[in-house]
Amino acid sequence: MTFETSAEHSMISSTATEIATEFGPEYWREKEENEEFGAEFWDELGSAGFHGLLVPEEYEGAGMGMSELGLAMETLCAEGCGMAGTWYLVLTAGMATVGLNRCGTDAQQERYLPDIAVGDRNFSIGITEPEAGTNTLNVATSAEKEGDEYVLNGQKAWITFSDRADNMIIVTRTTPRDAVDRGTDGISLFIVDMDSPGIDVSPISKHGINYSKSCEVFLENVHVPEENLLGERDEGWNALVSMLNPERIGFAAAGTGIGKLAAKTAIEYANDREVFGEPIGTHQGVSFPIAKPYARLEAAALMRQKAEWLYEQGEPCGYESNVAKATAVEAGIETVKQSMQAFGGWGYATEYDVERWWREINLTRLAPVTQQMAYNHISQEIGFPKSY
Numbered sequence: 479m480t481f482e483t484s485a486e487h488s489m490i491s492s493t494a495t496e497i498a499t500e501f502g503p504e505y506w507r508e509k510e511e512n513e514e515f516g517a518e519f520w521d522e523l524g525s526a527g528f529h530g531l532l533v534p535e536e537y538e539g540a541g542m543g544m545s546e547l548g549l550a551m552e553t554l555c556a557e558g559c560g561m562a563g564t565w566y567l568v569l570t571a572g573m574a575t576v577g578l579n580r581c582g583t584d585a586q587q588e589r590y591l592p593d594i595a596v597g598d599r600n601f602s603i604g605i606t607e608p609e610a611g612t613n614t615l616n617v618a619t620s621a622e623k624e625g626d627e628y629v630l631n632g633q634k635a636w637i638t639f640s641d642r643a644d645n646m647i648i649v650t651r652t653t654p655r656d657a658v659d660r661g662t663d664g665i666s667l668f669i670v671d672m673d674s675p676g677i678d679v680s681p682i683s684k685h686g687i688n689y690s691k692s693c694e695v696f697l698e699n700v701h702v703p704e705e706n707l708l709g710e711r712d713e714g715w716n717a718l719v720s721m722l723n724p725e726r727i728g729f730a731a732a733g734t735g736i737g738k739l740a741a742k743t744a745i746e747y748a749n750d751r752e753v754f755g756e757p758i759g760t761h762q763g764v765s766f767p768i769a770k771p772y773a774r775l776e777a778a779a780l781m782r783q784k785a786e787w788l789y790e791q792g793e794p795c796g797y798e799s800n801v802a803k804a805t806a807v808e809a810g811i812e813t814v815k816q817s818m819q820a821f822g823g824w825g826y827a828t829e830y831d832v833e834r835w836w837r838e839i840n841l842t843r844l845a846p847v848t849q850q851m852a853y854n855h856i857s858q859e860i861g862f863p864k865s866y
C-alpha cells in the first residue's frame with residue numbers, strides 16, 4: 479500500500495482545480511437560478527479529457543481507471559462546482575463508459591467510445607420506473623423481438639439528462655418477471671437513440687440541481703436494432719451491476735467533495751465574522767460540529783479509494799462501494815448542515831451558496847441508492863439475514 483501521489487493523480491487534481499476555479503460557485507448559482515445547462519463547463523471537461531478518462535486509448539481516451547475518475551469528481555466538487563462536479567461525469571464518463579468497456583461489442587465500442595472521449599456524445603441511464611425504484615427487479619418496460627429489431631414499451635422516471643442525451647442505456651425485461659425463476663433473470667439492456675420515434679420526455683420539477691433536468695420518459699413502440707443489445711439477452715443484470723458500483727463511487731466522491739466545499743466556505747466565514755468581539759470560529763460550538771463530520775469525510779474517502787482499487791482489479795466491490803457511499807453521504811450531509819449553521823441567517827441567503835449545496839446534497843441520500851438500501855446491503859454482508 480502506498481499513499482504517494484502519482485504524476486497522473488497530481489495532473490488530474492491540478493486540472494480539476496483549475497476548471498473548478500473557472501466554473502466556481504457564482505457560475506453554478508446563476509445556472510441554478512436560470513435552470514440552464516452548464517454547456518461551457520461540459521465543453522471544458524471535454525477539452526481537459528475528463529469525459530474520456532475511462533475510455534481505452536485505442537478509442538482516443540486516456541485509458542485510466544476508476545481512481546482517476548473518483549479523484550476528478552471529488553476535486554471538481556470540492557474546489558467550487560459542488561454536485562455538478564460529479565453530475566456531469568457520472569453518467570457518460572462513468573456508467574455508460576464502463577458498460578461499453580465491459581459488455582459492449584466491438585462495433586458498439588467503435589461507434590460510441592471515440593465520441594464519448596471528446597465529449598461529443600452523452601448518455602442517460604434509464605433504470606427507475608414509477609413502480610421500480612428501490613426494487614429494480616420490478617422493472618416492467620418490455621422489449622419484444624420482432625425480426626431483427628426489438629420493440630420497447632413502458633415508462634421510466636427520473637432519468638437525468640434524458641432531455642438532452644444522445645443515447646440512453648435502458649433496462650428492460652425481455653422475459654416478464656412472473657416467467658423467470660430468479661428476479662434477476664429476464665433483464666436486458668439496450669442502447670437507445672433518443673431521437674427514435676415513440677420516445678417522449680417530460681422534465682420533473684425538483685428541489686435542487688436545476689442546471690440539469692431529470693425526466694419521465696415514455697416509450698411507445700420504440701424500435702431498436704438488435705445490435706443495440708448491450709450484453710446478453712435476459713442476462714442484463716450482471717451488466718447493470720457492473721455500472722452501479724461506479725455510480726455509488728461517484729456519489730461517494732460527491733458527498734466528500736460538497737462537504738469539503740461547504741466546510742471551506744464556512745471556515746473562511748467563521749474566521750472573519752465577529753459577534754461577541756472575536757471570530758465565531760474560536761467557539762468550539764461552531765468548529766466541532768464541522769470538524770467532526772469532516773473527519774468522517776476523510777475516512778469515507780479512503781474507503782472509496784479501496785472500492786475504486788477493487789473495481790480496477792475486476793474484484794467484487796459492492797460492499798466497499800456501499801460503505802463508501804453511505805458514510806460519505808452521511809458525513810457530507812452533516813458537514814453541509816453545520817456549515818449552513820455557521821452562517822447564521824446568511825446561510826439561508828442564496829448569495830452564500832451553502833443553501834444550494836444543502837439542496838444538492840439531499841439528493842445523495844436518495845439516489846443512486848437510498849441510504850436504507852445501502853445499509854440493507856451492508857447488514858447482509860456483515861451477517862444479518864437478507865431483508866429485501
Ligand SMILES: Cc1cc2nc3c(=O)[nH]c(=O)nc-3n(C[C@H](O)[C@H](O)[C@H](O)COP(=O)(O)OP(=O)(O)OC[C@H]3O[C@@H](n4cnc5c(N)ncnc54)[C@H](O)[C@@H]3O)c2cc1C
Pocket residue numbers: 602603604605606608610611612613635636637638639684692841844845846847848849850851854865866
Ligand atoms: C434528482 C434525481 C435524479 C435521478 N436520476 C436517475 C437516473 O438518471 N436514472 C435512474 O434510473 N434513476 C434516477 N433516479 C431515481 C432514483 O434512483 C430513485 O428515486 C431511488 O432509487 C428510489 O426509488 P423510489 O423513488 O421509487 O423510492 P421507493 O422505492 O418507492 O422507496 C421509498 C422509500 O422506502 C424505502 N424502502 C423501500 N424498501 C425498503 C426496504 N426493504 N428497507 C428499507 N427501506 C426501504 C426507500 O429507501 C425509500 O426511502 C433519480 C432520482 C432523483 C431524485
